[in-house]
Amino acid sequence: xxxxxxxxxxxxxxxxxxxxxxxxxxxxxxxxxxxxxxxxxxxxxxxxxxxxxxxxxxxxxxxxxxxxxxxxxxxxxxxxxxxxxxxxxxxxxxxxxxxxxxxxxxxxxxxxxxxxxxxxxxxxxxxxxxxxxxxxxxxxxxxxxxxxxxxxxxxxxxxxxxxxxxxxxxxxxxxxxxxxxxxxxxxxxxxxxxxxxxxxxxxxxxxxxxxxxxxxxxxxxxxxxxxxxxxxxxxxxxxxxxxxxxxxxxxxxxxxxxxxxxxxxxxxxxxxxxxxxxxxxxxxxxxxxxxxxxxxxxxxxxxxxxxxxxxxxxxxxxxxxxxxxxxxxxxxxxxxxxxxxxxxxxxxxxxxxxxxxxxxxxxxxxxxxxxxxxxxxxxxxxxxxxxxxxxxxxxxxxxxxxxxxxxxxxxxxxxxxxxxxxxxxxxxxxxxxxxxxxxxxxxxxxxxxxxxxxxxxxxxxxxxxxxxxxxxxxxxxxxxxxxxxxxxxxxxxxxxxxxxxxxxxxxxxxxxxxxxxxxxxxxxxxxxxxxxxxxxxxxxxxxxxxxxxxxxxxxxxxxxxxxxxxxxxxxxxxxxxxxxxxxxxxxxxxxxxxxxxxxxxxxxxxxxxxxxxxxxxxxxxxxxxxxxxxxxxxxxxxxxxxxxxxxxxxxxxxxxxxxxxxxxxxxxxxxxxxxxxxxxxxxxxxxxxxxxxxxxxxxxxxxxxxxxxxxxxxxxxxxxxxxxxxxxxxxxxxxxxxxxxxxxxxxxxxxxxxxxxxxxxxxxxxxxxxxxxxxxxxxxxxxxxxxxxxxx
Numbered sequence: 001x002x003x004x005x006x007x008x009x010x011x012x013x014x015x016x017x018x019x020x021x022x023x024x025x026x027x028x029x030x031x032x033x034x035x036x037x038x039x040x041x042x043x044x045x046x047x048x049x050x051x052x053x054x055x056x057x058x059x060x061x062x063x064x065x066x067x068x069x070x071x072x073x074x075x076x077x078x079x080x081x082x083x084x085x086x087x088x089x090x091x092x093x094x095x096x097x098x099x100x101x102x103x104x105x106x107x108x109x110x111x112x113x114x115x116x117x118x119x120x121x122x123x124x125x126x127x128x129x130x131x132x133x134x135x136x137x138x139x140x141x142x143x144x145x146x147x148x149x150x151x152x153x154x155x156x157x158x159x160x161x162x163x164x165x166x167x168x169x170x171x172x173x174x175x176x177x178x179x180x181x182x183x184x185x186x187x188x189x190x191x192x193x194x195x196x197x198x199x200x201x202x203x204x205x206x207x208x209x210x211x212x213x214x215x216x217x218x219x220x221x222x223x224x225x226x227x228x229x230x231x232x233x234x235x236x237x238x239x240x241x242x243x244x245x246x247x248x249x250x251x252x253x254x255x256x257x258x259x260x261x262x263x264x265x266x267x268x269x270x271x272x273x274x275x276x277x278x279x280x281x282x283x284x285x286x287x288x289x290x291x292x293x294x295x296x297x298x299x300x301x302x303x304x305x306x307x308x309x310x311x312x313x314x315x316x317x318x319x320x321x322x323x324x325x326x327x328x329x330x331x332x333x334x335x336x337x338x339x340x341x342x343x344x345x346x347x348x349x350x351x352x353x354x355x356x357x358x359x360x361x362x363x364x365x366x367x368x369x370x371x372x373x374x375x376x377x378x379x380x381x382x383x384x385x386x387x388x389x390x391x392x393x394x395x396x397x398x399x400x401x402x403x404x405x406x407x408x409x410x411x412x413x414x415x416x417x418x419x420x421x422x423x424x425x426x427x428x429x430x431x432x433x434x435x436x437x438x439x440x441x442x443x444x445x446x447x448x449x450x451x452x453x454x455x456x457x458x459x460x461x462x463x464x465x466x467x468x469x470x471x472x473x474x475x476x477x478x479x480x481x482x483x484x485x486x487x488x489x490x491x492x493x494x495x496x497x498x499x500x501x502x503x504x505x506x507x508x509x510x511x512x513x514x515x516x517x518x519x520x521x522x523x524x525x526x527x528x529x530x531x532x533x534x535x536x537x538x539x540x541x542x543x544x545x546x547x548x549x550x551x552x553x554x555x556x557x558x559x560x561x562x563x564x565x566x567x568x569x570x571x572x573x574x575x576x577x578x579x580x581x582x583x584x585x586x587x588x589x590x591x592x593x594x595x596x597x598x599x600x601x602x603x604x605x606x607x608x609x610x611x612x613x614x615x616x617x618x619x620x621x622x623x624x625x626x627x628x629x630x631x632x633x634x635x636x637x638x639x640x641x642x643x644x645x646x647x648x649x650x651x652x653x654x655x656x657x658x659x660x661x662x663x664x665x666x667x668x669x670x671x672x673x674x675x676x677x678x679x680x681x682x683x684x685x686x687x688x689x690x691x692x693x694x695x696x697x698x699x700x701x702x703x704x705x706x707x708x709x710x711x712x713x714x715x716x717x718x719x720x721x722x723x724x725x726x727x728x729x730x731x732x733x734x735x736x737x738x739x740x741x742x743x744x745x746x747x748x749x750x751x752x753x754x755x756x757x758x759x760x761x762x763x764x765x766x767x768x769x770x771x772x773x774x775x776x777x778x779x780x781x782x783x784x785x786x787x788x789x790x791x792x
Contacts, residue, residue: 018103
């Protein structure tokens with residue numbers, strides 16, 4: 001089975017988002033929707049009729065235009081739009097015969113979906129996969145009356161919104177779906193679409209929405225029962241307990257209250273008893289929908305922003321009030337605790353307002369998850385992964401249960417008269433006290449009386465587990481060197497924010513020596529929140545304020561030398577950046593033999609924002625990367641290259657994806673992109689092995705042509721124009737002059753070929769002179785305190 005071309009039926013927010021993500025991974029996609037029944041005023045003014053092609057495709061064309069404006073961007077690069085072809089259900093439906101995968105994303109009504117699938121069945125080619133992106137309608141019911149080949153190749157593929165960013169893909173087979181199709185979609189979802197795939201049962205709302213909606217409604221109920229405010233609830237149901245910043249009510253505002261109520265009603269109509277009571281939406285929420293207070297899309301919901309102030313809704317009076325936070329001793333205690341598991345433990349057993357609220361939210365949600373085992377999914381791993389990948393929980397329900405102590409929590413639940421599912425009781429009775437066991441880096445989960453290994457895609461490498469299994473070759477406070485297997489080593493950063501200091505520089509040099517002696521190559525990567533946000537700014541500022549420029553000069557020189565050691569290493573070095581890869585993080589990637597970037601990599605040389613220029617060779621390496629991208633034997637304008645590099649660094653341009661990083665020349669044609677971030681370290685390791693097996697030789701040290709004095713003057717023209725127009729400050733202009741001098745190669749004639757060390761010396765001198773500037777120090781301090789640039 002192969003998917004060379006896909007079709008998406010329905011171009012709403014979800015349908016167009018799925019089409020965008022298919023384009024992101026390189027799959028040509030046909031996007032279809034209905035034909036409009038009426039002309040717009042604009043179309044009438046142009047003299048068009050309902051038969052005009054632009055009119056017939058208007059709905060899809062508008063959806064495609066929205067893709068370019070949406071935030072966060074559904075497309076990883078605007079160029080990906082070329083892979084989306086538009087059409088409509090009447091003129092282009094026959095073209096579904098060209099497609100290997102047809103995804104239905106029309107309105108959430110069974111009758112409409114069935115009628116669409118009847119037409120699909122008539123035109124699809126035998127063996128093509130057909131799926132529905134429904135968030136809760138029965139997959140089995142949709143396939144009724146369809147041909148045998150259709151039923152064999154039909155299943156649910158429930159993406160989460162926005163499809164580019166949310167990891168979860170629930171795959172829901174029916175009793176007729178060919179097991180080979182299910183296995184293929186799981187592999188395809190993980191390896192090509194970059195998703196975390198879970199197999200779900202064909203039940204209302206599947207896994208994540210079933211438990212997530214239940215948890216949200218339990219939270220609303222507890223808020224009303226305990227007299228908490230919307231802001232108080234959000235202050236303790238977000239990062240404090242390992243949940244997203246949007247916590248409870250901000251999440252509802254983002255999702256849209258109308259959408260949430262539709263999802264809740266999906267379950268309400270299909271269940272009985274106590275469960276039905278929980279899924280009954282409180283009347284104040286229905287009133288909010290009547291008033292049009294749907295959340296972000298309508299400008300107000302549970303929260304309302306006026307100027308810079310944010311107000312919360314009082315659900316009793318339906319008036320907005322200043323936002324409140326829940327203050328309690330347990331909240332302060334949990335902030336001191338390390339790790340989500342310890343924070344949770346400090347909170348849920350506390351006998352204060354925060355502890356009582358969180359216990360009353362968590363305990364029913366954990367019990368509900370346990371009750372649904374077997375009904376919504378076959379094992380606890382699928383449930384935990386669905387909640388982590390779909391709702392951004394750091395710990396799934398069963399991992400949370402392990403964190404707070406299964407035995408202790410069940411004693412409390414029973415004392416309160418709560419019903420504990422019999423299988424959990426049996427687990428405890430047989431002497432097992434956790435849902436997961438972790439031994440020597442291997443994880444197993446409890447399943448019907450025994451522990452089974454957690455199955456994972458072969459491309460998933462957990463660095464922490466690797467360290468538990470194999471130990472560490474060498475470590476210091478900033479980094480560790482680890483054996484990745486197959487004679488490849490991994491250099492992992494683990495300083496605060498993975499910021500680069502002397503400890504990391506020392507480990508880079510040690511790693512290169514060790515790899516030269518005993519390994520085929522090196523991967524530089526980690527599994528922190530970000531790859532690396534740059535140099536240790538606090539250390540540089542402290543030394544500068546103490547006038548300790550000798551110390552700063554020594555660190556910058558050592559950093560530059562370490563980057564040169566990476567570049568000219570006798571063995572291949574592959575960087576594996578992801579998320580924030582800023583400043584020094586980008587400087588570490590640029591000299592490597594190859595970059596294997598995660599699709600979501602935000603790369604840029606941003607030092608200008610703190611009043612500096614790159615100091616670790618970044619200016620030189622980006623310039624060389626541009627030069628190396630020029631076709632051999634073809635004359636090109638050296639000034640244009642210098643202009644482009646100057647503009648990228650002076651404007652602190654940051655890519656919003658790996659595709660954009662390629663457009664900004666941080667990545668070149670040889671560098672790779674991993675769509676699934678869980679496969680990044682594996683892919684980087686394969687890149688090292690491929691380079692080694694092909695007889696890797698380090699680059700030959702060459703002189704670099706520069707634009708010199710005349711080029712320097714050209715570079716400054718734009719910056720001076722911006723200064724005189726009031727766009728940049730006097731200090732910005734000073735930084736621009738230093739940067740231009742470095743990129744131009746100093747006071748030499750145009751076209752002079754200079755040594756790399758000469759450019760590094762220029763860069764270091766410029767960096768040190770800027771560090772001494774009071775306005776630069778003010779910028780550095782502001783960034784450290786406020787986390788955003790100061791324009792002075």
